[in-house]
Amino acid sequence: MLAGLIFACMLGLMAIRVPIAISMFVAGVFGYLYQVGLAPFLNNLNGLAYARFASYDLSVIPLFILMGNFATQGGISKALFQFASVVMAGFRGGLAMAAVMASAAFGAICGSSIATAATITSVALPEMKRHGYSGRLATGTLAAGGTLGILIPPSVPLVIYAILTEQNIAKLFAAATIPGIIAMFGYMIAIAVYVRLFPGHAPEHDEDRPRMTLAGVLAVAPIAIIFAIVFGGIYGGLFTPTEGAGVGAAATFVAALLRRELTLHKIKLCFYSTAGASAMIFMIFIGADMMNTALALTQVPAQLASVIQGWGVAPVLVVSGILLFYVVLGAVMDELSMILLTIPIFFPVVMGLDFGMPKESVAIWFGIMVLMTVGFGLLAPPVGLNVYVVNGMAKDVPISESYKGVMPFLVSDVLRTILLLMFPPISLWLVKFVG
Numbered sequence: 001m002l003a004g005l006i007f008a009c010m011l012g013l014m015a016i017r018v019p020i021a022i023s024m025f026v027a028g029v030f031g032y033l034y035q036v037g038l039a040p041f042l043n044n045l046n047g048l049a050y051a052r053f054a055s056y057d058l059s060v061i062p063l064f065i066l067m068g069n070f071a072t073q074g075g076i077s078k079a080l081f082q083f084a085s086v087v088m089a090g091f092r093g094g095l096a097m098a099a100v101m102a103s104a105a106f107g108a109i110c111g112s113s114i115a116t117a118a119t120i121t122s123v124a125l126p127e128m129k130r131h132g133y134s135g136r137l138a139t140g141t142l143a144a145g146g147t148l149g150i151l152i153p154p155s156v157p158l159v160i161y162a163i164l165t166e167q168n169i170a171k172l173f174a175a176a177t178i179p180g181i182i183a184m185f186g187y188m189i190a191i192a193v194y195v196r197l198f199p200g201h202a203p204e205h206d207e208d209r210p211r212m213t214l215a216g217v218l219a220v221a222p223i224a225i226i227f228a229i230v231f232g233g234i235y236g237g238l239f240t241p242t243e244g245a246g247v248g249a250a251a252t253f254v255a256a257l258l259r260r261e262l263t264l265h266k267i268k269l270c271f272y273s274t275a276g277a278s279a280m281i282f283m284i285f286i287g288a289d290m291m292n293t294a295l296a297l298t299q300v301p302a303q304l305a306s307v308i309q310g311w312g313v314a315p316v317l318v319v320s321g322i323l324l325f326y327v328v329l330g331a332v333m334d335e336l337s338m339i340l341l342t343i344p345i346f347f348p349v350v351m352g353l354d355f356g357m358p359k360e361s362v363a364i365w366f367g368i369m370v371l372m373t374v375g376f377g378l379l380a381p382p383v384g385l386n387v388y389v390v391n392g393m394a395k396d397v398p399i400s401e402s403y404k405g406v407m408p409f410l411v412s413d414v415l416r417t418i419l420l421l422m423f424p425p426i427s428l429w430l431v432k433f434v435g
Contacts (some may be wrong), residue, residue, distance in 0.1 A: 003300040006031040020337045024287030031294030052285055057163050062278040063245035064154045067252045068110030069270040074256020077119045079219035080105045093195035093202045096141040097188045099124040103145030104184040107152040108227050113378055117146025117386045121393050134201040135397030140405020143386040144187055147375040152180040157335050161367045164343045169241040170234050174430040175364045186412040194408045222255035235434055288340030308349055315353035322346050323373045330377020338374055361428055368427045372417050379406045
């Protein structure tokens, strides 16, 4: 009952537009005070922030965010989209497919879904409109493509999952690579099917096809080099993920400078934006820590694990139920808040089940399944944060049209999730090559 009241308090505060971090913190304070009193609460509060933020691994988050901001302000997204549009020029709906490819490539140096959606939309949306794409297909594609920002490594939610569950970040990045690539091709197939089933949303023939040039290839070469250095170094054991993030941020800064698009004002903007995003994430950390501490005192997580184990239900059905819960929760919370709040509850439950795999493999596979599922909340109504971001940049497209536009991509998401759920080796194949 107390655990239910804590959740009700959090949801009630969120309903009146209290920020998620504060909602979780206040609900946690209520539960903690009720159970142990004021003196133990103040003693816990005294070391709460230090205990969380003293972790060296957490520094990877602002570094990857800074890397993405340098890429955004340095005009790298424009070069990626132009190159992708040349590659996909011969396909019907090719410009929409190019937007998906550019989102995947940009996500590989960004790590944020919202940033990927907003950045690629600013470049791709005017071109798609100019070539006759409908507002429904254009905004739906760009919103869906933005989710690749957290599916393709580096992924901030995946870093947070690794820290919460004490897993190897490099192995989680490796595990997310193939599912991320499957997601990209799944979206491209969805576009190919959609433009054939519903003519008129994309041009039948694009007479204004771009041509491959040496300048276009050279423009994207720095991105490929940065990706190779960062992830080759991480997977090759040359440096840790945190060091890799630092190297990636520095390399992206140099690449942006060489493009001559970074001004002093833009450099300041990169650091301000990184500070703001990092502060938001760390505030959610504190709120989730307080709420999870209060929930742990209720013994509900431990009781839930023992009850589910006693049911004798197939482990894959338990994971399926958890993933469906994430889909529902995505209607009211963002992906970071969901992971911070629920992983301390669900992770012990999953680790107590027998999947016929080593425990580390179960932990990594479950992390990928969670990552795949929280992306639903970024697209599905009634919230769909990516949809709101993209639709806000497309002033002439009704929000209802944007929601209709993401439906083919949600179908692709469902099929991909089922595939990864039934065949864990797909996610785990690359992990065996990481030392």
